Amino acid sequence: MPTLPPPLFLPLPQLAFRLSTPPTAIMSGLSAKLQPVFDSIKARNPNEPEFLQAAEEILHSLGPVVEAEGGDKFIPVTKALFEPERVIQFRVAWYDDAGELQVNRGFRVQMNSAIGPYKGGLRLHPTVNLSILKFLATEQVLKNAVTTLPLGGGKGGSDFNPKGRSEAEVRRFCQSFMGALARHIGPDTDVPAGDIGVSGREIGYLFGAYKRVTNRFEGILTGKGPTFGGSLIRPESTGYGVVMFVREMLKVKGDTLEGKVVVISGSGNVAQYATQKVNALGGKVIALSDSKGVLVDEEGITDKKLAEVMDIKNVRRTSLKAFTEKFSTAKWTDFSEQYTDEDEKSNPLWEIKCDVALPCATQNELNADGARALVDNGVSIVAEGANMPSTPGAIEVLRSAKVAFAPGKASNAGGVATSGLEMSQNSQRMAWSAEKVEEELDGIMTRIHADCVETAKAYDRAGDYVFGANVTGFLKVAEAMLAQGLA
Numbered sequence: 001m002p003t004l005p006p007p008l009f010l011p012l013p014q015l016a017f018r019l020s021t022p023p024t025a026i027m028s029g030l031s032a033k034l035q036p037v038f039d040s041i042k043a044r045n046p047n048e049p050e051f052l053q054a055a056e057e058i059l060h061s062l063g064p065v066v067e068a069e070g071g072d073k074f075i076p077v078t079k080a081l082f083e084p085e086r087v088i089q090f091r092v093a094w095y096d097d098a099g100e101l102q103v104n105r106g107f108r109v110q111m112n113s114a115i116g117p118y119k120g121g122l123r124l125h126p127t128v129n130l131s132i133l134k135f136l137a138t139e140q141v142l143k144n145a146v147t148t149l150p151l152g153g154g155k156g157g158s159d160f161n162p163k164g165r166s167e168a169e170v171r172r173f174c175q176s177f178m179g180a181l182a183r184h185i186g187p188d189t190d191v192p193a194g195d196i197g198v199s200g201r202e203i204g205y206l207f208g209a210y211k212r213v214t215n216r217f218e219g220i221l222t223g224k225g226p227t228f229g230g231s232l233i234r235p236e237s238t239g240y241g242v243v244m245f246v247r248e249m250l251k252v253k254g255d256t257l258e259g260k261v262v263v264i265s266g267s268g269n270v271a272q273y274a275t276q277k278v279n280a281l282g283g284k285v286i287a288l289s290d291s292k293g294v295l296v297d298e299e300g301i302t303d304k305k306l307a308e309v310m311d312i313k314n315v316r317r318t319s320l321k322a323f324t325e326k327f328s329t330a331k332w333t334d335f336s337e338q339y340t341d342e343d344e345k346s347n348p349l350w351e352i353k354c355d356v357a358l359p360c361a362t363q364n365e366l367n368a369d370g371a372r373a374l375v376d377n378g379v380s381i382v383a384e385g386a387n388m389p390s391t392p393g394a395i396e397v398l399r400s401a402k403v404a405f406a407p408g409k410a411s412n413a414g415g416v417a418t419s420g421l422e423m424s425q426n427s428q429r430m431a432w433s434a435e436k437v438e439e440e441l442d443g444i445m446t447r448i449h450a451d452c453v454e455t456a457k458a459y460d461r462a463g464d465y466v467f468g469a470n471v472t473g474f475l476k477v478a479e480a481m482l483a484q485g486l487a
């Protein structure tokens, strides 16, 4: 068995002690004690819809916590939790291949350091703005807490679009970005990593730039190459972790992944390694997607076919449509829109009949209609590989239909957990074997699942993984914030 950190912050008897008053229903409105908190968050952040969506979902779960005996002490915590400790915004100026100056906007949201240094990825995508980064940073705070590792939460990135940019342009952008960010991070202060648009290539350029600026070789980024301090299994860990979490969800139902049909959105880092792990556990992935369309292969995306997906996405960096040139078993359908909203249409991907659906692309990609299509086709598990890919409407549909639903802050926590393991290896100046890291990751995902289940049960919310993850993460962060005096 893997060696794991000591059990979670709150033994269950303490959770049960708080249950002297009955819990309120979460989706029927916020607790009266938390409504003013949310009103004030809304008033201060009027143009940040994604951030407000994440905050409201978390506050919904906290009703029973603040209403239980002694729960009033958590109200000030909820007031502080949604205000970042620090937001850094900076100019990223760089020269393109034509010698033209390009100017992007860079950000780092240092959200919460109550339980450890800020930790969370960097996203490079034209849609990046403060609303998106604050929602991601907020999710990260609770996610990092449920891993049981000592990691605070943060997120950053830029509105730079890497698509269509040359290798040299990406490198110059990364050097300029880190030139501005370097003074704000450090191995015990803030340790960024990858997210959408940031893979091992960008992390390498960022690491090189940090060294040049500071003259220090230290663990200020995770997801590094294995020759300069990166942990084995970090690239695989988010996707593997999602599937390990699904394995635990199926165990609760007395079932396994053997023979299950799986649909996965996206075809980037998380989607690729989720596919690999589904294959390893005997399931069959029949669909993937990207921002251009949907790829369906009813015969399954085997490891051999996955190698082609990886080549298309990680080496050739083009649309998944190219897959059909090599495999005639596959069909491609172009998208006409982006499907990242609670709009009327749903992404056609969710109309494909499956047992397990894993949204692994981006926020709000699964809406209520999409969830209804999944339910009508008999889906039994939906687990988020992406951050907040399901809209509130989708979650409500899945909850009403009693579909087991895992929120990203639990099911995709394997990535940041393995980043935590990379930090440990860097501090020890050691490199662990792939087997050891994967064993630790497996143990952590199993523990996160068990903690979510136990917390939900303790509050009479058995089977509600959203509640379990939010409350587990919140209580750990809240106890630390209170102990440190809040202000």
Ligand SMILES: NC(=O)C1=CN([C@@H]2O[C@H](COP(=O)(O)OP(=O)(O)OC[C@H]3O[C@@H](n4cnc5c(N)ncnc54)[C@H](O)[C@@H]3O)[C@@H](O)[C@H]2O)C=CC1
Binding pocket: 194, 195, 196, 197, 198, 238, 266, 267, 268, 269, 270, 271, 289, 290, 291, 292, 338, 339, 340, 360, 361, 362, 363, 365, 385, 386, 387, 412, 413, 415, 416
């Ligand atoms: N990389 C990591 O370790 C972790 C990533 N995540 C989350 O997982 C999600 C995916 O991240 P990565 O795989 O790392 O990024 P990536 O950049 O490797 O891949 C992103 C994928 O999403 C697709 N995509 C983007 N926008 C889309 C849209 N509008 N419609 C359909 N597809 C779209 C892209 O085509 C690509 O296949 C993000 O939500 C990220 O925040 C969560 C935990 C850890």
Ligand SMILES: O=C(O)CCC(=O)C(=O)O
Binding pocket: 119, 120, 121, 122, 140, 143, 191, 192, 193, 194, 195, 222, 387, 412, 413, 415, 416, 417, 419
């Ligand atoms: O590994 C990390 O630090 C970042 C992972 C991340 O960005 C996420 O969990 O969303």
